[in-house]
Amino acid sequence: VKKHIQRVGFVNTLKVGEWLGYWGKHLTPTGFRAFKAHQKTNHFPGSFCIGRKDYLWIRLRNMQLKFGRTDFAFFPTTYVLPGDMSELKVNWDEAAKQKWILKPPAAARGIGIRLINKWEQVPRSQRRVIVQKYLDKPYLINESKFDLRVYVYVTSYDPLRIYVYDDGLVRFATVKYKAASKHIANRFMHLT
Numbered sequence: 001v002k003k004h005i006q007r008v009g010f011v012n013t014l015k016v017g018e019w020l021g022y023w024g025k026h027l028t029p030t031g032f033r034a035f036k037a038h039q040k041t042n043h044f045p046g047s048f049c050i051g052r053k054d055y056l057w058i059r060l061r062n063m064q065l066k067f068g069r070t071d072f073a074f075f076p077t078t079y080v081l082p083g084d085m086s087e088l089k090v091n092w093d094e095a096a097k098q099k100w101i102l103k104p105p106a107a108a109r110g111i112g113i114r115l116i117n118k119w120e121q122v123p124r125s126q127r128r129v130i131v132q133k134y135l136d137k138p139y140l141i142n143e144s145k146f147d148l149r150v151y152v153y154v155t156s157y158d159p160l161r162i163y164v165y166d167d168g169l170v171r172f173a174t175v176k177y178k179a180a181s182k183h184i185a186n187r188f189m190h191l192t
Helices: 002-007 029-033 053-067 085-094
Strands: 078-081 100-103 114-116 129-133 146-149 152-157 160-164 169-172
Touching (some): 053 078, 053 129, 078 085
Antiparallel strands (some): 078 129, 100 114, 100 129, 146 169, 152 160
């Protein structure tokens, strides 16, 4: 992004108020309030609430509580540890032979993700971690797991303006999927 911006003639500046665009981390509410009408950024205020797995789960759970599970049942059972440890333990004991997926709340590209199936594998630290039921019967293409990436650009919430890029990305596991627990560590079978 930085090279493209420089190629079209923009330059970096540290002068307050003389900049057009900010590309970087989420700003604080105070930072957003200081924007002038001509200044743009790559984040909407509060968008970090859906960009982190733990914050997203909190919002989805709140929507389930407010509107019911029927309309908000499109994601797997989720726990945020260490806070949900006792609730996870109850459900763990009820779901024998269930596989679970552990995810760090603020990582990407599969970093820190792993599959587990033994209670001893659940981390006991005070660091937040997401634990979700791993789908036993995933959709497969040619017996392999896959995921779809659709690129969307939102330029406005009011009015809502969304652009969907015509091309997407499909990733396929390189090893055919087998549900047996003995394959739980095979990273070439499980897309994480």
